Amino acid sequence: MAKMNAFYAQSGGVTAVINASAAGVIEAAREHKDKIGKVYAGLNGIVGALQEELIDTSKESASTIAALRHTPSGAFGSCRYKLKGFDENQAEYQRLIEVFRAHNIGYFFYNGGGDSADTCLKVAQMSHHMGFPIQAIHIPKTVDNDLPFTDCSPGFGSVAKYVAVSTKEASMDVASMARSSTKVFILEVMGRHAGWIAAASALAAEQAGDPPHIILLPEVPFERERFIAEVERCVSEHGYCVIVASEGTQYKDGALLAGSIHKDAFGHQQLGGVAPTLASMIKKAHGYKYHWALADYLQRSARHIASKTDVEQAYAVGRAAVEKALKGKHSIMVTIERKESARYGWTIGEAPLEKVANVEKKMPRSFISKDGYGITAKGRAYLAPLIEGEDYPPYKHGIPQYARLKKVMVAKKINTPFTV
Missing domain, CATH: 3.40.50.450 (Rossmann fold)
Structure with a gap:
């Protein structure tokens, strides 16, 4: 044969x-x-x-x-x-x-x-x-780390590392300007129904009080007034507030904070816009100067x-x-x-x-802090090894320097074209 x-x-x-x-x-x-x-x-x-x-x-x-x-x-x-x-x-x-x-x-x-x-x-x-x-x-x-039956999904560890590092570096920038300028920084990351990527930003913190101060996960229903109060508390205590939000952050009834009416080819609603939505809420409530960033494709393409x-x-x-x-x-x-x-x-x-x-694997409640704005020691123990090592x-x-393929095509053997 x-x-x-x-x-x-x-x-x-x-x-x-x-x-x-x-x-x-x-x-x-x-x-x-x-x-x-x-x-x-x-x-x-x-x-x-x-x-x-x-x-x-x-x-x-x-x-x-x-x-x-x-x-x-x-x-x-x-x-x-x-x-x-x-x-x-x-x-x-x-x-x-x-x-x-x-x-x-x-x-x-x-x-x-x-x-x-x-x-x-x-x-x-x-x-x-x-x-x-x-x-x-x-x-x-x-990158979403939401496949079942596998401890982790290839692609997640690298985006987790990128988000943790970016959170740490951006937080240092905000801290240096907080006295006279920016009080709030918001980083929006991927995560439709599962908050694994946002949760990984917690790895930026080395001791209590380190940013990110607030992490918003799809698994935890968003409560506007509680969130606004927490932002105020963080600014009062630390001088600034760093927030990392999953794009799929949603209210208790399942309504998204932000999203498009358009759907992709898989039938999923296109997401995006959580960061400016949160910034607008904070500005209206407290008047704080803010900056926000969208990790978008940068987080999943950062091979360096x-x-x-x-x-x-x-x-x-x-x-x-x-x-x-x-x-x-x-x-x-x-x-x-x-x-x-x-x-x-x-x-x-x-x-x-x-x-x-x-089937989607979401963040277990045992990985999420009691207040819903951070991760537990168990969550950190799971996440930390996945970002280890540099390559x-x-x-x-x-x-x-990256690979450049010739992409030599195989000769077609079927005369009938097919439209998708």
């Missing part, structure tokens, strides 16, 4: 370390040339498979693939495209199988978050149903300050996906399991995709 080729693709919002997972997949596959043919990367995620736009990674040098380990963003292009149910759009699945069959693809490695796990599961189920079984394995990735732990885990889950596939595994997500020991350690595990897809990219003339 001829060796089967593999399909790898990236999905959803990218991270500082998702390409490390890509390097892990490609390098592991190259070490098993007797069992796996070529690795084709989808141009822009699953859309690349539907449109038969496949990148031949065998055309990339070993040094270029190795450089992916220190390169941010999605090297092969990502997408926000969610496959519909089989009954809703059979044409999508028929097209996928047509493309996979034409290119002798028997392995499917999808690198993304919860919605991507759903896509991976559907591919696994439908490929078996349609007589061309694909070994589909999900590779975890999300990535967590070494995160890089190593991202690479490891990519390699593990290939190794598990070669052992006959399918319909699983590779997971990271924390060792039960005084010193932080981790191993690789797995979880069934039917239990992972479309700087190589620099030239003061600028990080």
Whole structure:
């Protein structure tokens, strides 16, 4: 029987370390040339498979693939495209199988978050149903850290490190100006339903009273009057107040403090605007001079300050996906399991995709302080190891040097175009 080729693709919002997972997949596959043919990367995620736009990674040098380990963003292009149910759009699945069959693809490695796990599961189920079984394995990735059954999600440790460092440095700036100028600084970070990223800002504090003074989490209902009073108390006690707010901060009834009427391709409401909304509240109540910042793409693309732990885990889950596939595994997500020991350690595990897809892991209440504005010692113990270590990219003339792919496309074998 001829060796089967593999399909790898990236999905959803990218991270500082998702390409490390890509390097892990490609390098592991190259070490098993007797069992796996070529690795084709989808141009822009699953859309690349539907449109038969496949990148031949065998055309990339070993040094270029190795450089992916220190390169941010999605090297092969990502997408926000969610496959519909089989009954809703059979044409999508028929097209996928047509493309996979034409290119002798028997392995499917999808690198993304919860919605991507759903896509991976559907591919696994439908490929078996349609007589061309694909070994589909999900590779975890999300800065939100909200995937279940894995201790943490690759991509989170680096964004957590960036937010903690940014909070610390910005706080020092505000403190130096507080006597005669700015009294309040607000940093808005990602986090739709889970406040892991905002919570990580607490790692900036080294002793009691250090900023951030207030952390707003989606898990804790926002109370306007209590918040306004807490800001006043902080300014009175410290001379200034530093706030880190999740974009998904919401009232008790679930209404968001800020958000757009528009939705992305996954059907999620587009968020943003929490920081200026909070600033307006504070200005109206107290008249304090303020500044606010939006971490936005900066927080998830900051490879120059990535967590070494995160890089190593991202690479490891990519390699593990290939190794598990070669052992006959399918319909699983590779997971990271924390060792039960005084010193932080981790191993690789797995979880069934039917239990992972479309499930969000939120901050446990035991990680959140009693007043809801900070984290507990237990929360800190969980978060702190994930930002440990530095893994700087190589620099030239003061600028990080990142991989540049040739992106040689595989010749199409199907004449019929497909529109998504």
